[in-house]
Amino acid sequence: MGLLSDPNRRRALINLLTRLNAPICVVCYMAGVAWFMGLAFEPFTLRTYMSENAMGSTMVEERFPSGERAVATGREFAAHKKKVSGMPVEWLVKTMQARGLEVYTQRFSRTLPFPDENKERYMVKGTNVYGILRAPRAPRTEALVLSAPCTPGDNNNQAVGLLLGLAQYFRNQIYWAKDIIFLVNDHDLIGMQAWLEGYHHTNTTGMDWSPLQGRGGSIQAALSLELSSDVVTSMDLVLEGLNGQLPNLDLANLFYAFCQKIGVLCTIQGKLQRNDWDSVSGYSHAVQTMMLMVMKQASGRPWGDHGLFLRYHIEAATIKGINSFRQYKTDATTIGRLLEGMYRKLNNLLERLHQSYFFYLMPSLSHFVSIGYYMPAFGLLAVILLPGVLSVLTPLVISHLTGAALYMLPIRFQEMAVEHFPVSETEAVVLTAIAVYTAGLALPHNTHRLLSGEGTEQGWRVLKLVALLYLAVLLGCTALINFSLGFILALTLVPAAAFVTPHVPKVLSAFVLVILSPACTLLFSVFFFQELQEMPVSFLDGWLLYLSVISQGILDHFLYGSLVYPLIALLVYPCWLLFWNILFWK
């Protein structure tokens, strides 16, 4: 502390800091990005390990025999599905009852705020069917869930077949200590949302559902199964849930452990694990896997039916069967054994999964980056904002009003827009959103007219101070909850925040500022995501994709309560507008 108590050295330090402010900022920014990229380098990451004792040391044997029969059941299900062109409720009820389960159904209906053109639905009506396997000598206090969505077309029939096959096999075993709920949900996420709301008797999104008749107590863990072929080459694990929430890492460990034991190829983000981490291609593979996770998490949408469980403090993941052109195939019996093993271990749980990490990134299935490792990358970016605070109120309110307009108008004005312009409802919503967003750019002029006077030098300094503090808090909070989203926003907004003053060249700066705005970030993210998935798109296709991503974001918010859209509209966008204001300060 001698450093601070000596006024001479204190002055020298401050001088040094003010003099080197710009280079320090640049260095910090570069260091932050470099640190982040380093996270994917294997020697810098930790190997995954099972933290939960109850799942680690105990041995289970997998004996599920009847994969063939499960596939046949899947075909039967497909036939019935085609016959009624939808969910074959009666057949499912009868089949589950024959397998000795307590069967219940739940009806639900939901009118979307505007038509979802990707999935071609507007007024959704459906029925969930679930059967409960009652654990012998357990008092209905704990349950596990295995779900398979009933999707239109020829998809996912094998998943339902395997679910029924497992139900039959599980029913004849004596060792269950938790009830197991076998759920076939209609209309994928909407059905899942209805079922979860019904189970917990809450209503967060204004859905209509009939109350559930049978329950199994508090749900400890859930797996959602997606399987569209009789044989698969690999199993893919999907972790990213609503609002970027992730399940406990032990669930991923469990999946990985059993894939290793049974000898099934397993992937995450559709990427196999590679051993050549020291080569450039190996490293870029890991970066690609991690960046895919970052992009998916940042999007805040549920990337599988499991995503909605996480809100209810239920650890959940989706397991997808992938059938590619690889030689080595895995049959349904093996997948059944994989699931059997996982459920037996989950059945052994004495407590909810809590031992392992909840905040992590995965550059491969066997390695993870914990919160302690990735936060410094964000910290280095955020520290740039602090010297900015050292320098010294006003259009804050107007920026937020614009944000509120961006949040509310698209849905409110869709009917009016459809009347006056030749567009569909979905386009109306998206285009209104973009229009409001763009209209916000004209804000500085209006602000000044309102203020009716020349802005002072001190004025913009105060504004910048407020904006910087705002951004620091906003990004800090976002990164805590959803690291990926926080990081991506920091990557673009922080430079914008750092350089903007009224004294820089106007046209060039305005261009840069627009490039760094949240909407453009999203646009780039769309292209980047396609690139990562090795499916590059042309600009026009990318633009259409961009529009549909916006509409999906809005839909996710209204259907499942995803928070990304309101976050962008109500907080991030107004914050960016403040910087826009500073640039055009007179």
Add this chain to the structure above:
Amino acid sequence: HYAAAQKQAEPAVLQPTPQPKDDFQEELVVRPLHSGDIYASFQFRTLWETDFMRGNKVSHYRLFPKSLGQVISKFSVRELHISFTQGYWRTMQWGQPYLPSPPGAELWVWFQDSVTDVDATWKELTNVLSGIFCASLNFIDSTNTVQPSASFKPLGIGNVTDHRFLRYATLPREIVCTENLTPWKKLLPCGSKAGLAVLLKSEKLFHSSFHSQAVHIRPVCQDWQCKTTSWELRQTLNVVFDLHNSGQGKREWSLFKMFSRTLTEACPLASSSKIYIDITDNPEQFELSPATSLLSQAMVLGDRRTFSVYDLTQQDTFGSVRSLNLLIRWKSTEGDMLRPLLHAERYVAGYGLQTGEIHTLMYNHHPYRSFPVLLLDSVPWYLRLYIHTLTVTSKGKDNKPSYIHYQPSKDRVRPHLLEMLVQLPPNSVTEVTVQFERALLKWTEYTPDPNHGFYVGSSVISSLVPSTVAMDTNSTRERPLFSSFFPCKEESSYFVRVYTEPLLVNLPTPDFSMPYNVICLTCTVVAVGYGSLYNLLTRSFQIEEPSPGLAKRIANVIRKMRGVPPL
């Protein structure tokens, strides 16, 4: 009521015999269930004409277990009911049980009105019982004990109804296993050496869907005039075997398949030893071998049931092979179960770790009769009930309870007690909801496995349910017309107690490795951060000139004399 039914079936049992003064009976009732499962219910009854009270020293025990006799006299117990249950009775699949019990352990005791300090006696009694039954009953303390005002009335004779002398507690977390079964079997006069108790082998009893064992002690009348009282000890054991877990999945049960034993003799000390098979649905559904000509009719749970009776005291019951292995085989799986008229379920609604809502659903399946039920809820203090949010609705309308007894909780002292008398409209669901807040416990109050959650015991629903026999006033099945016009009072309703499932609630749980981190962090912050900040704030800093050298000092003296500023 079932006891009453037994009395009707054998009126000779209660006739006073001067020698001996105690009496032991054993019986097994087997009920094939519609789901293909099978329900077996054992009852062992010891009657003893003695007086434990008024300082009477009883030292000679014959059939009655001495350990329990001493408990009765030492703690002045009037009535004692204790049950240990593993599993949950599935009312909708299995119908009503003969003797209901909640999952875990349940204990309720009526003390004599001579007891002055009931709480202390109760505390001591639970510790003694804990030893006798090898169970964690010592965890019963004031935080989970309540005094129900209406739900638990004495089942024996006696006119004490002041609920100050009643204590009721449940331990929903208690796990029942062989270590509880062995001491229970030791209380029987024949142990598990002879009679029906040879069937009670733990490897089969715990390979089942439901297992419940209980001990009931109460004073009963010795004769019809009720001049003197006897003590009755009833030991019961109920078990349900699962069709799917039993192996081949064929709808066929035998004593051997259920218990991996057959019967060769009755308990020699028993005055009566019988097996009853509920054959009300015979012969349409299943066949029984060996066949018996002895039939018995009884009113059980509001329904007229027919039983085949096997008397184990008769040698010819065992046939030429000297062993009895009853076989029940289903012929068809047709036919519907009579839907239970009353059933209930309970769950926790909401998400997050701050608040929640307890929903209790009570179903009245009677097509046209409404009946009142008594709901008893005992909720631990760490769920802080918002009693102003209590709602009772049936068929979408507010249902006002005619009686409410609510005792608020005291933190770390006593639980919430809520008792309500609610009228259930015919063919309806009545929903009782109440919101609660989850308390943050002190860190030593968490269990060793805090992330498992905390249990809330079952609610108890007691009711007089209109009987199904009274329902079919039109039917003249085996009844003369003159007897069936006015519904007979005894048959018109029957007593049912339904237990809901216990709840598992998660409370906000700290990360227990955190104290270490917090201590380290706090110490660092205090030492470095606060210390230096305090330093900076309280001290003033000045630039101090180093003391000048000798030459400089001399030069300064000269400069001073010249009137020039010093160096």
